[in-house]
Amino acid sequence: MHEVSIIQSLMDQVERYAAEYAMTKVSRVVIRVGDQTGVCKDSLQFAFSAISQGTLVEGAEFVIEHTPGRELDLQTIEGEQEESVGEN
Amino acid sequence: MKIDINQRILSAHEAKTAQNKQLLAAKRIVTINLMGSPGAGKTSLLEGVMALLRPDLRVAVIEGDLFTSKDAKRVAALGIPAVQINTRGACHLDGNMMEGALDQLALDEIDLLIIENIGNLVCPAEFDLGEDFRLCLLSVTEGEDKITKYPLMFKDADAVVLNKVDLLPYVDFGLKQFYQDLTLLNPQATILEVSCRTAAGLAELAEWIKQCVTAKRQELARTAMQEKG
Numbered sequence: 001m002h003e004v005s006i007i008q009s010l011m012d013q014v015e016r017y018a019a020e021y022a023m024t025k026v027s028r029v030v031i032r033v034g035d036q037t038g039v040c041k042d043s044l045q046f047a048f049s050a051i052s053q054g055t056l057v058e059g060a061e062f063v064i065e066h067t068p069g070r071e072l073d074l075q076t077i078e079g080e081q082e083e084s085v086g087e088n
Numbered sequence: 089m090k091i092d093i094n095q096r097i098l099s100a101h102e103a104k105t106a107q108n109k110q111l112l113a114a115k116r117i118v119t120i121n122l123m124g125s126p127g128a129g130k131t132s133l134l135e136g137v138m139a140l141l142r143p144d145l146r147v148a149v150i151e152g153d154l155f156t157s158k159d160a161k162r163v164a165a166l167g168i169p170a171v172q173i174n175t176r177g178a179c180h181l182d183g184n185m186m187e188g189a190l191d192q193l194a195l196d197e198i199d200l201l202i203i204e205n206i207g208n209l210v211c212p213a214e215f216d217l218g219e220d221f222r223l224c225l226l227s228v229t230e231g232e233d234k235i236t237k238y239p240l241m242f243k244d245a246d247a248v249v250l251n252k253v254d255l256l257p258y259v260d261f262g263l264k265q266f267y268q269d270l271t272l273l274n275p276q277a278t279i280l281e282v283s284c285r286t287a288a289g290l291a292e293l294a295e296w297i298k299q300c301v302t303a304k305r306q307e308l309a310r311t312a313m314q315e316k317g
Contacts, residue, residue, distance in 0.1 A: 002178075002179050002180050002210075002211035002214060002215070005178060005180075005182070006097055006098065009097050009098055009099075009100055009101065010097045012100065013093070013095065013097065013099070013100075017091055017093060021089065021091055023089075028090075031097065036240070037214065038210060038213065038214060038240045039214070072096060072097050072098060073094060073095060073096055073097060074093045074094070074095050074096075074097050075092070075093060075094060076090055076091060076092050076093060077090070077091050077093065078089065078090045078091075079089065080089075081089050
């Protein structure tokens with residue numbers, strides 16, 4: 001159940017960074033989840049697709065990397081930038 | 089473009105929790121996070137132990153539930169300041185909800201704050217609320233296998249309290265297995281047997297809570313001394 005609030009926090013974070021870098025679309029989000037967190041990966045996937053709908057993250061590839069500890073980290077995001085900002 | 093972020097996903101919650109913890113320490117309030125299944129007897133435990141704590145400590149309670157203020161009313165009926173948090177579906181309390189609840193309490197008039205978390209053996213274990221001590225409640229009707237089935241909950245507990253021991257003759261609770269599994273998983277935990285119905289063991293629990301308060305106060309005093317130089 002708390003996977004939904006984890007994804008909610010993740011989405012806030014992703015949107016903040018996307019805005020900071022003037023991204024118009026996020027195409028890939030990579031997170032790391034430790035085995036000792038007790039977080040269900042399938043529920044994360046489900047919550048991600050549900051909560052990202054209607055945002056600039058919708059349709060993005062969601063990659064969950066496994067680690068042995070208690071990590072719960074946003075690693076990287078990839079996306080397209082506004083043309084005026086990019087190219088440098 | 090690709091951005092490397094490498095940041096905790098729950099960093100917003102964790103920052104809020106750190107802030108709450110600082111506030112509680114500044115007010116010299118000792119906090120206990122009380123966790124356990126629905127029906128384990130968390131509110132009954134509070135009702136039972138309160139009379140034993142009150143002569144020495146000013147206690148307040150934060151009650152977490154999905155809906156209703158039934159538990160806060162039960163605690164308030166004892167004359168204890170109680171704030172109800174309704175999560176409306178969320179399975180745990182977090183830093184933001186705690187901040188809202190702390191706002192409603194007269195923090196200068198509290199020695200001990202007990203947070204009764206949402207009845208759930210899974211999610212609350214994941215969300216540190218800035219508490220000083222974790223008290224996990226299990227009742228004999230739930231079965232001894234819960235220790236190994238929900239290790240995250242019991243692994244970090246400072247005390248595990250086994251409730252409803254008056255029902256032991258009537259249920260198939262493996263008491264020996266319970267002790268074996270728990271000591272293996274969490275050798276540091278204090279283990280107490282109680283019955284909120286008969287009041288057995290509640291005096292020992294009250295004693296443990298008082299010891300927590302003393303230990304935390306000594307720690308706060310030490311820190312204050314170090315800061316002074």
